Amino acid sequence: MNNPPLISVIIPAYNTIDVIEETLKSVEAQTYQNYQIVLIDDGSTDGTAKFIDNYCKHNKKAIAFHQDNSGVSITRNKGINYATGEFVCFLDSDDTYATTFLEKMLNRQQQTNSNIVYCSFNRIKKNNIVKEILPFEEGNILKSFIEKSFHFSGMLFKRSFLLQNSIYFDDDLKICEDIFFTIKAISQTEAYTVKEQLFNYFYRNQSVTNSIYNAELYENDIKTWSRIQSYLRENYNKEDKKDIIQLVYFILVKLKIRLLTEYLKDFKYKEIRDYLNKDYNLNDDLMSLNDKFLHKSDRKKFNIIKRNNLIVWLWGSIYYRYVRRDIRK
Numbered sequence: 001m002n003n004p005p006l007i008s009v010i011i012p013a014y015n016t017i018d019v020i021e022e023t024l025k026s027v028e029a030q031t032y033q034n035y036q037i038v039l040i041d042d043g044s045t046d047g048t049a050k051f052i053d054n055y056c057k058h059n060k061k062a063i064a065f066h067q068d069n070s071g072v073s074i075t076r077n078k079g080i081n082y083a084t085g086e087f088v089c090f091l092d093s094d095d096t097y098a099t100t101f102l103e104k105m106l107n108r109q110q111q112t113n114s115n116i117v118y119c120s121f122n123r124i125k126k127n128n129i130v131k132e133i134l135p136f137e138e139g140n141i142l143k144s145f146i147e148k149s150f151h152f153s154g155m156l157f158k159r160s161f162l163l164q165n166s167i168y169f170d171d172d173l174k175i176c177e178d179i180f181f182t183i184k185a186i187s188q189t190e191a192y193t194v195k196e197q198l199f200n201y202f203y204r205n206q207s208v209t210n211s212i213y214n215a216e217l218y219e220n221d222i223k224t225w226s227r228i229q230s231y232l233r234e235n236y237n238k239e240d241k242k243d244i245i246q247l248v249y250f251i252l253v254k255l256k257i258r259l260l261t262e263y264l265k266d267f268k269y270k271e272i273r274d275y276l277n278k279d280y281n282l283n284d285d286l287m288s289l290n291d292k293f294l295h296k297s298d299r300k301k302f303n304i305i306k307r308n309n310l311i312v313w314l315w316g317s318i319y320y321r322y323v324r325r326d327i328r329k
Helices: 020-028 048-058 072-082 101-112 142-147 159-164 177-186 215-235 241-265 269-278 282-287 296-305 310-323
Strands: 007-013 035-042 062-067 087-090 116-125 128-131 155-158 191-202
Touching: 007 020, 007 072, 007 101, 020 035, 020 048, 035 048, 035 072, 048 062, 062 072, 072 087, 072 159, 087 101, 087 159, 101 116, 101 155, 101 191, 142 177, 142 241, 155 159, 177 215, 215 241, 241 269, 241 296, 241 310, 269 310, 296 310
Parallel strands: 007 035, 007 087, 035 062, 116 191
Antiparallel strands: 087 155, 116 128, 116 155
């Protein structure tokens, strides 16, 4: 490349003093060296803020920003605005890149002149490494992404594309905000891929994504996917729109059944009644789904719930709370 473009690596940080150094070392070790590190401390209380300031004093490629604790979406949005690179990517402060991440992602972008390039990743938990296998489709990958979402940290974005289309993270969403961000992006342009695992996602028990699902998480999940559904209905107009809307609809129905099951496990019968009264089409929605999209165990749960009978619900509560403690699917 005659004029190698600058890539801004946006790293939000909140109380990750024990791991952020390894994250930064993985950026420093890149075979492609024309990068900028945008570090944003989100009100850390464990020494992360001081570490970031000290790091930036000794690394001219890094810039630091600080804010009161505001959440990862606001932090990432500020990163998009603070960045000065032609391209941006997002790396959590407890994950790492393979040494060739930037080089291979940029090479693919240069080959295709694309707005988005993505790769796969390694999922790491207590030294156990699982390679995520993706379909690695190219072009319109929206359907593929909804069916098997990949981690948005394995993506390279043209920054001007994000700015021109006002693609940001919704800061009122508490879960799956990165999925919605990715859907907004890939629904508006073609994406290309590097068929390798080029970054490492480390499983942390403190992560919301890795938390054991409870009613609150399902409620927030439903909020996000309902917004995704509305967004795609209003903004997505490609030939496969009907299939895409149906896929999101299937996801929402499954999430609603699992939320009601959580209510059942917690003996929250009033919440079940209120939800069924509010979403009176849920039974019809369920009947329209075939077994490909809805597991028979989910149908069993809903058959218990829709009986609207305290004795049946009590049996269900005992079964799912005490007999099937690990219920999630």
